Amino acid sequence: MKEIIQDIKKRFNCTDEIEQSKTQTYITVKKELAIALITHLRDIEGFTHLVLLTAVDWIENNQFQLTYMLNNPTKKIDIGVRVFINRETATMDSAHHLWEQMATYQRELKEMFGIDFPGSPRLNEPFILEGWDNIPPYRRDFDTLKYAQETFFPREGRETNDPAEFMKKKMYPDEEK
Amino acid sequence: MSDNTKNIEEKKDKFLAEENKKRIVTGPDGVQFEVDPLQDYFCDKRPVAKDPKNKVIENFLNWARAESLWVLGFGTGCGNIEIPPLLTPRFDAFRYGIQMRPTPRQSSVLIISGYLAVKTLKRAIRSYEQMQNPKYVLALGSCTINGGMYYDSYNTINRLDYYLPVDVYVAGCMPRPEALLSGFNKLKERIKAGRAEGANDYANKFDWYKANQKKIIKDWNMPDYNW
Amino acid sequence: MNDIIVKLLWTLLGLFIVLNWGLLMGATMRKIVARVAHRYGIPFYQPWLDLIKLYSNRSSISHGVMFYLGPVFRLGGGLGIFLFLPLIYGSEHFSNFSWAGDLILILYFQFFGMLGMALGASDGGHPNSVIGITRGLGQFTTVEVPLTLAVISIALQYNTLSISEIVAAQQGGFQNWTLVTNPLATAAAMLSLLGLFREAPFNLVKAPNEVPIGPPTEYHSAFLGILRTNGALLHVVEAALFMNLFFGGATHWVEFIVKTFLVYFWSVFVGVVSPRFRIEQSVTWFLKIPLAIGILAVILYI
Amino acid sequence: MKKNNKIWQGDRSKYPAFDEYGNPIIDLKSHKFTKLWHGPNHPGVTGNMSLELTLSGDEVVEAKTHVGYLHRGFEKLMERRLYIQCFPTCIRMCVPEADSNEYVLAASIEELGGIEIPEAASWLRTLVLEMARLQILLRTVPGQAATLSLGMGAQWGMYLRDLILDRFEELTGGRIYHMFIIPGGVRGLLPAGFKKRMEENLVEIEEFIDKIEDLIFTNAIFKKRTIGIGYIDPSWVDKYGIVGPNARAAGYNRDVRKDYPYLKYNELDFEPYVGKDSDVFTRSQVRKHELIQTVDLIRQILAQVPEKGDIRAKTPNVLHWELPKGETYQRSESSRGEYGLYVVSDGSKYPRRVNLRGPSYTHAVALLEKLLINANIADVHSIMVSLQTCPPEIER
Known part of the structure; x- marks a missing residue:
């Protein structure tokens, strides 16, 4: 594990290495080198199993974090490749040629975060939502409660408490904060 | 047609599949007629309440x-x-x-x-x-x-x-x-x-x-x- | 003139008995299957309630004239078999309109209902009904082959095409049944019976998790009521046909009920423990062993 | 394409025509193809999803999976819930086997918060996870035959599954959703007499396994319908991200319980069954052996689980529980394969991002679309069930 990290740090200029556990490490790589790094990991280092691809919205830094979680089934180690992309333009190179299921992940990210992956097959077909005309729902600035209250018909008489406040009142009535 | 209904019509058209859109078709004898698949292919009659009698x-x-x-x-x-x-x-x-x-x-x-x-x-x-x-x-x-x-x-x-x-x-x-x-x-x-x-x-x-x-x-x- | 009306009335009484027995038999079989699955199963009166409900639905939708006629043709096929099939041997009242060549006519009526259904189902416009009925016709064609060979064999054996005479020839005890005198024809026919009743492994016509539920996908309300009425009728008359041809017929209603029940039970018995064939597997299955037995049965009596 | 030696199965190598990328050229207006929708309201699909099939005769030439009918936006909802409040939400992500959801979330929180759970809690978690596997396998093993209209085994299996759910009720109070595993431990100890009643059920299940062996796995028609159908090429396993029983049926000995031992799995004695033919029959065999193995594992666990002891580690007040900044991925072996959760914490009381990695995400979309090509329309359901797809974990 250590050697692989040292090696790719040198080759691909990776930063921010975090060792979460003995078998799991996260590294950050620049957007331009990301696909090359993933291809290297898959073909040379034996990280043949794509666990997941997902995005995290760091709205305060105006950035999306893409996490490619790769797994080496023989050495039984995981590596999480983090790529930060600009939130405004939100474009990333497509990796659909590496794994067959990658296209599905990219379709989902396009729909739920609005991240574009030019060249990915069936990218613009609706995957989960249908007829969605708002900002992509997984972005942090999309307020799901407000949307639900405006769109659907809340039943009168339902008491909707802030869950945290309600639990505090019920379980720890004496506590002050 | 008021603006509002027109908007709704346009919006509706956006989501329709190509074969379900209104179009002008020329028949074999050269007569042109309008086809509205939503009207012609599907029955969109309103439901009728059928109240019990006896x-x-x-x-x-x-x-x-x-x-x-x-x-x-x-x-x-x-x-x-x-x-x-x-x-x-x-x-x-x-x-x-x-x-x-x-x-x-x-x-x-x-x-x-x-x-x-x-x-x-x-x-x-x-x-x-x-x-x-x-x-x-x-x-x-x-x-x-x-x-x-x-x-x-x-x-x-x-x-x-x-x-x-x-x-x-x-x-x-x-x-x-x-x-x-x-x-x-x-x-x-x-x-x-x-x-x-x-x-x-x-x-x-x-x-x-x-x-x-x-x-x-x-x-x-x-x-x-x-x- | 008077005679024919009296005969018609007796036939209607026979139809009433057969229909109700068919519904009860269907419920019994479903209860037996449920017992194998460690359940109680439906109540005995459930089929009647289903029929009342279906006929009393307040709305129904038509897809054109052939859609109407499909169930009618199907019922016509069932009624056709019933009309020309002697139910009780030796009874003047319950031999219906059987005549010298009724065996041929009944074989024709078996296919008639299926064809009517094909016309109606394809007019429903649902792709699943079309797939279902295509499978149905394909399988039914091959089911008919061993059955027809078996019928030819016993026609040669008894030198007649009249069911009444075939039954008459089998009277006098167990040893005279076709089952004993011509076991090969019986075997071929009983194998094709599995396909005729469309229980597993030959239930691909109505396979719910492939083509829900085949030809009647679009049928509802009274249309489906007619189809289910016909289903109940058809089960009894087909079983009665086999009873007449191979198991010595029936001389009274109790014997009729017991024998038709056992014939139907044979297909349910196989169905409970079998998965379903694919269409090409079931077609080739009928064209192998049952066909060979059928040909052998014919050769023996030429 | 290899040549057919059966004359009634025509040579389909020339029709339909293919373009230079190997995709069939489908012109619906030519009337040579039929478009058929399976689902969402169709008994032949697992759960609420749909398949868009293009047929040429009885053969599927193109398949597309459509999901999203069960989308509730869990990952969004959890961003506005406290960690402890995520639990009732999280377990509903995949309904048939809810305990895997609980475990992966609890494990992620413990990993990020640096909490060690007590010995007894660890054993009880293992027990609950294996019981969950047992109840789902009792449904899916005979369920494979039910896709081919042999429903008897499924009926018996569902009854036994109800018995296991009774044991769950006894232990946790819930029938489907248990919320037994909480961060820092579990909610309770074994009730009195639990072991004895569980043992009675296990004996009954063993009899059931013998019965379905006779009814299903030695049945000639079942073999005829499943052997050679839905073949997964072993080289696809990495390419498509195939995990769990489907990968084991293709000859890969991959089991999270063995490879990344969590809880008490390294103290238990078991060896995953690995098939080699990789068709529907092998996959159902793998699941049957897994059922036998699970019964054995539960016996082992019951023999070792402590009757009393500490079951809850000390955790901060759950209302103000702030996890340190970080991210982690925790996996477990569900009955469908590797089931993991990726949690990102930004140091606040709420998770920044939670992402579920369900095996069906790849099995039901990329793999199924590939497997259904050239399949017979009659085999679509049995191939789909053999992959054990579960739509809620695709769309969450």
Whole structure:
């Protein structure tokens, strides 16, 4: 594990290495080198199993974090490749040629975060939502409660408490904060 | 045509499949005519309420209907996991005249099993409208009553009775098979008492239901009433 | 003139008995299957309630004239078999309109209902009904082959095409039944019976998790009521046909009920423990062993 | 394409025509193809999803999976819930086997918060996870035959599954959703007499396994319908991200319980069954052996689980529980394969991002679309069930 990290740090200029556990490490790589790094990991280092691809919205830094979680089934180690992309333009190179299921992940990210992956097959077909005309729902600035209250018909008489406040009142009535 | 309706028309056209759009077709004899597939290929006649006439006969028929509930096998949500136990040795709903049918045409009960995503609501409405007149809706779970734990979700409806006429709600998350059986019993009581006229309600308040449905189904690309 | 009306009335009584027995038999079989699954199963009166419900639905939708005629043709096929089939041997009242060549006519009527159904189902416009009925016709064609060979064999054996005479020839005890005198023809026919009754492994016509539920996908309300009425009728008359041809017929109603029940039970018995064949598997199955037995049965009596 | 030696199965190598990328050229207006929708309201699909099939005769030439009918936006909802409040939400992500959801979330929180759970809690978690596997396998093993209209085994299996759910009720109070595993431990100890009643059920299940062996796995028609159908090439396993029983049927000995031992799995004695033919029959065999193995594992666990002891580690007040900044991925072996949760914490009381990695995400979309090509329309359901797809974990 250590050697692989040292090696790719040198080759691909990776930063921010975090060792979460003995078998799991996260590294950050620049957007331009990301696909090359993933291809290297898959073909040379034996990280043949794509666990997941997902995005995290760091709205305060105006950035999306893409996490490619790769797994080496023989050495039984995981590596999480983090790529930060600009939130405004939100474009990333497509990796659909590496794994067959990658296209599905990219379709989902396009729909739920609005991240574009030019060249990915069936990218613009609706995957989960249908007829969605708002900002992509997984972005942090999309307020799901407000949307639900405006769109659907809340039943009168339902008491909707802030869950945290309600639990505090019920379980720890004496506590002050 | 006012601006508003025009907007709606345009919006509707955006979601229509290519073969469903209005177009001018030239016949073999050179005559040109307009084809509107939504009108021509689908029947979009409004539903008609068919009120019961003779009370004595209707009571007898209602008894038969109540004892022969054909449920559409459409698992719309997670409550559907309790449907298979209902049909197996422990609970055996067949004893009470409950059977599953695979097609909406032949079923008389639509079970909305739990939360309803907007995408599924569209299919549920279609399935409901394809069912034949005495038809009943059984809604499972708190999520169909008031949103339940998905009250703040952007993709699940909050209360079902704005979109479909619900006969019986079964509370719980998720309701146990016993609760489901008792829900069926309640439904039977309702039918026998002649109060389960959901299909007629739907026909009478058709415009209200359609307005609610269209408010949340934004890509309405089907006829208003599709049977 | 008077005679024919009296005969018609007796035939209607026979139809009433057969229909109700068919519904009861269907319910019994479903209860037996349920018992194997450790369940109680439906109540005995469930089929009647289902029929009342279906006929009393307040709305129904048509897809054109052939859609109407499909169930009518199907019922016509069932009624056709019933009309020309002697139910009780030696009874003047329950031998219906049987005549010298009724065996041929009944074989024709078996296919007639299926063809009518094909016309109606394809007019429903649902792709699943079309797939279902295509499978149905394909399988039924091959089911008919061993059955026809078996019928030819016993026609040669008894030198007649009249069911009444075939039954008459089998009277006098168990040893005179076709089952004993011509076991090969019986075997071929009983194998094709499995396909005729469309229980598993030959239930691909209505396979719910492939083509829900095949030809009647679009049928509902009274249309489906007619189809189910015909289904109940058809089960009894087909079983009665086999009873007459191979198991010595029936001299009274109790014997009729017991024998038709056992014939139907044979297909349910096989169905409970079998998965379903694919269409090409079932077609080739009928064209192998049952066909060979059938040909052998014919050769023996030429 | 290899040549057919059966004359009644025509040579389909020339029709339909293919373009230079190997995709069939589908012109619906030519009337040579039929478009058929399976689902969402169709008994032949697992759960609420749909398949868009293009048929050429009885053969599927193109398949597309459509999901999203069960989308509730869990990952969005959890961003506005406290960690402890995520639990009731999280377990509903995949309904048939809810306990895997609980475990992966609890494990992620413990990993990020640096909490060690007590010995007894660890054993009880293992027990609950294996019981969950047992109840789902009782449904899916005979369920494979039910797709081919042999429903008897499924009926018996569902009854036994109800018995296991009874044991769950005894232990946790819930039938489907248990919420037994909470961060820092579990909610309770074994009730009195639990072991004895569980043992009675296990004996019954063993009899059931013998019965379905006779009814299903030695049945000639079942073999005829499943052997050679739905073949997954072993080289696809990495390419398509195939995990769990489907990968084991293709000859890969991959099991999270063995490879990344969590809880008490390294103290238990078991060896995953690995098939080699990789068709529907092998996958159902793998699941049957897994059922036998699970019964054995539960016996082992019951023999070792402590009757009393500390079951809850000390955790901060759950209302103000702030996890340190970080991210982690925790996996477990569900009955469908590797089931993991990726949690990102930004140091506040609410998770920044939670992402579920369900096996069906790849099995039901990329793999199924590939497997259904050239399949017979009659085999679609049995191939789909053999992959054990579960739509709620695709769309969450």
